[in-house]
Amino acid sequence: MPPQRFALPSEVPGLAARRIAADILDGVLHKHRTLDEQLDGAAAHPGLKNLSDRDRALMRRLVATILRRLGTLGHVLSRLLDRGIPTDAPRAQSALLIGAAQILWMDVPDHAAVDLSVRLVQSDRRAAKYAGLVNAVLRRCAREGQPLIDEVKSQTLDVPPWLMARWIAHYGEAVARDIAAAIGQDPSLDITVKSDPEQWATRLHGETLPTGSVRTLLQGSVKMLPGFSEGHWWVQDAAAALPARLFGDVAGKAIVDLCAAPGGKTAQLALAGARVTAIDRSPHRMTRLRDNLARLALDAEVVVADGADWLERNHDRGFDGILVDAPCTSTGTIRRHPDVGWLRQESDIAPLAALQKRLLQKAVTLLRPGGMLVYCTCSLEPEEGEQAVAALLASEPAMRRVPIEAAEVAGLGELLTAEGDLRTLPCHLPHVDPRLGGLDGFYAARLVRQT
Template identity: 85%
Template sequence: MPPQRFAVPSEVPGLAARRIAADILDGVLHKHRTLDDQLDGAGAHPALKTLSDRDRALMRRLVATILRRLGTLGHVLSRLLDRGIPTDAPRAQSALLIGAAQILWMDVPDHAAVDLSVRLVQSDRRAAKYAGLVNAVLRRCAREGQALIEDIKTQALDVPPWLLARWTAHYGETTAKQMAIAIGHEPSLDLTVKSDAAQWASRLHGETLPTGTVRTLLQGSVTMLPGFSDGQWWVQDAAAALPVRLFGAIEGKHIADLCAAPGGKTAQLAQSGAHVTAIDRSPARVARLRDNLTRLNLRAEAIVADAVEWKSDGEFDGVLVDAPCTSTGTIRRHPDVAWLRQEADMVPLAALQKRLLQKAVSLLKPGGTLVYCTCSLEPEEGERAVAALLASESGMRRIAVEPDEVAGLAEIITADGDLRTLPCHLPHHDPRLGGLDGFYAARLVKS
C-alpha cells in the first residue's frame, strides 16, 4: 500500500509581506534603523528575498504609507482604544497600524485587512493575547475611521511637532501646512533621461515636466522598466536634477563632485561632457556609483575618500558640494526621515557642511564655480551656511540664479537669487504627479 500523502498547508497569501512590514516598522520606530538599511544591502531583512515582486511592492507601500501617515494613524487609533496602543507587545502595535493603514488609504478589502492583522498578532507569543482587541479596533476603524480623519484634516499631524514649528517659523503657517499636505501623498517616479524626454514619457506612460524630468506613476521593479538595462535614464527627483544646471556649459571642464554617491549628479555632469572626479567616503556607495555609471555608459573617476581630507593634484573649474544633511526635504520619498531625525542632528551636520564648503573653495581655480546644495528644508543647512561662507571668504561671491536656467520656475528662486524648492511646488490636479523634494542650492564664484 503506497504511503499516504498529506497536504502541507501553505501560509495565508499576503501574511509574509505583512510580517516583514511589521519587522521593518519595528526597526524604524523602536530601533532607529533607516528604511534604506532594512530594504537594501548587507543589512536588508533576510526574508525579503522570499517575497514575490508583487508582495515586495505591497510591503514597501504598506511601510511607506504608515510612516507617511503616522500622526494621523496615532490619532485615529487613540480614539478607538480605551487604554491606548499596547506598549508591551510591539507586534500588536504594528498589526494595528498595518490594518488601519490598509482600511483608510489602500485598496485592500476591509475584511482582509482585519483578518491578516489578527493572524499577525496570533503568530507572536507576546502579542497573541491582543488578537480580540485588534479585531474589534480594526472593525471599528472600518466603520468610523474616515469620519475621525475628517475631524482633523486641517491639522498637520503627520509632521513631527518640532519640524512643523520650524517650517512655520521659516516659511509661514500657510506654506508649512501646504508642505505637510504634499508630503502626505505617495510620490511619483522621477527619471532623468539622456535624450528625447517626450519619447520616454510616452513609453513610460508619464509626462515631461518643464525642467525635462520624466515623471511617471508606474510601480514595481525599476530594473524591469524599458530603458533601464540599456542605460537610457536614471532615477532622480526633479528637484535633485536642478543644482547641476547652475554650472552652465561644462563640456571639457574638470568638475569635482564631493559626497557624490549614489551618483545621480555625477551622471548629469558626465552626460554634459565634464571630466568628473567623484569623491565619497563609503566604499559600498562608491561601488554602487560605479555600477550606475557602467549601466549608463558614462565615465567618471570615482574615489573612496573623506572629501574634507582628500588631497587633489590640481584645482578644478567647478566643485559640486551635495552635502550630508538632515534630509528633511526628502520626507515625501523617505518618510522614515521624519521620525528618525531630531533637531539636535543639525549641529554636527552644520559643522560638517562648513568644512566641506571650505574644502570646496580650496579646490577651485580662480574664476571657478562652486555649487552648494542640500536636500534639507532647514535654513541652517542652506541659506545660513552660504551666508556664513560669504562672510568669511572675501574671494567668493554669489551669482544669482535666473528663471530661464530653471525652466522659468521663478517661484523656486529666493530673494537672494538661490534655489529653494518645496514639497508643495509644481502642483498638479493629481497630487501624486505634483510636488518636488525640498532642495536648496547656491552658486558661488571664486574671484
C-alpha cells in the same frame, strides 16, 4: 532579540509581506534604522529575497503609507483604544498600524485587513494575548475610522511637531501647511533622460516637466521599464536634477562631485562632457554609482573616501568646479523617504551644519581662480541652506554669489530666493492630479572664486 513566533502549519497568502512590514516598521520606530538600510544592501531584511514581486510591492506600500500617515493613525487608534496602544508587545502595535492603514487608505477588503493583522499578532508569543483586542479595534476602525479622520482634517498631524513649528517659523503657516499636504502624497517616479524627453514621456506613459525631467506614475521595478537596461535614463527627482545644471557648460572641465552616491549628479556632469571625480565615503553606495555609470556608458573617476579628508589631502590641486552635495537632515525628501521625519531630531541640525561648514571651507581651497562652487542640500532647514552660504560668504572674501536666473530653471521664478539661490519646496509644481505634482525640497547656491 527577534520576536518569538508560533510555527504556522502553512503560510497564509499575504502574511509574509505583512510580517516583514512589521519588522521594518519596528526597525524604524524603535531601533532608529532607515528604510534604505532595511530594504537594500548587506543589512537588508533577510526575508525580502523570498517575497514575490507583488508581495514586495505590497510590503513597501504598507510601510510607506504607515510612515506617511503615522500621526493620523496615532490619532485614530488613540480614540479607539481605552488604554492606548500596548507598549509591551511591538508586534501588536505594528499589527494595529498595518490593519488600520489598509482599512483607511489601501485597496484591501476590511475583513482581510483585520484577519491578517490578527494572524500577525497570533504568530508572536508576546503579542498573542492581544489578538482579541486587535480584532475588536480594527473592526471599529472599519466603522468609525474615517469619521475620526474627518474630525481633524489636518495633514499637519503627520509631520513631527518640532519640524512643523520650524517650517511655520521660516516659511509661514500657509506654505508650511502646503508642504505638509504635499509630502502626504505618494510620489511620482522622476527620471533624467540622456536625450529626447518627449519620446520617453510617451513611452513611459508620463509627461515632461518644464525643467526637462520626465515624470510617470508607473509602478513596479524600474529595471523592467523600457530604456532602463539600455542606459537611456536614470531615476532622479526633478529638483535633484537642477543643481548640477548650474555650472553651465562643463565640457572638458575638471569637476569634483562631493558626496556623490548614488550618482545622479555625477551622471549629469559626465553626460555633459565634464571630467568628473566622484567622492563618497560609503563603499556600498559607490558600488551602486559604478553600476549606474556602467549601465549608462558614462565615465568618471570614482573614489571611496571621506569628503573632508579627501579635500584635505588634495588641497594643492585646482579644479574648475566643485559640487558639494552635503550630508544633511534630508527633510526635503520626506515625500520619497517618509522615515526621515520620524528618525531625525532637531538636535541633528547643528552637527550637520558644522560638517557642511567644514566641507565648504575645504572645498574653496581646491577651486582655481574663476572656479565655480555649487552647494546644495536636500533640506528645508535654513541652517543647512541659506545660513550656511551666508556664513561662507562672510568668511571667504574671495567668494561671491552668482545669482541664478529664472531662465536657468525653466522660467520658474518661484523656485528662486530674493538673493538668487535655488529653493524648491515639496508644494512647488502643483498639478490637477496631486500625484503628478511636487518636488523634493532642495537648496542650492552658485558661488565663484574671484580671480
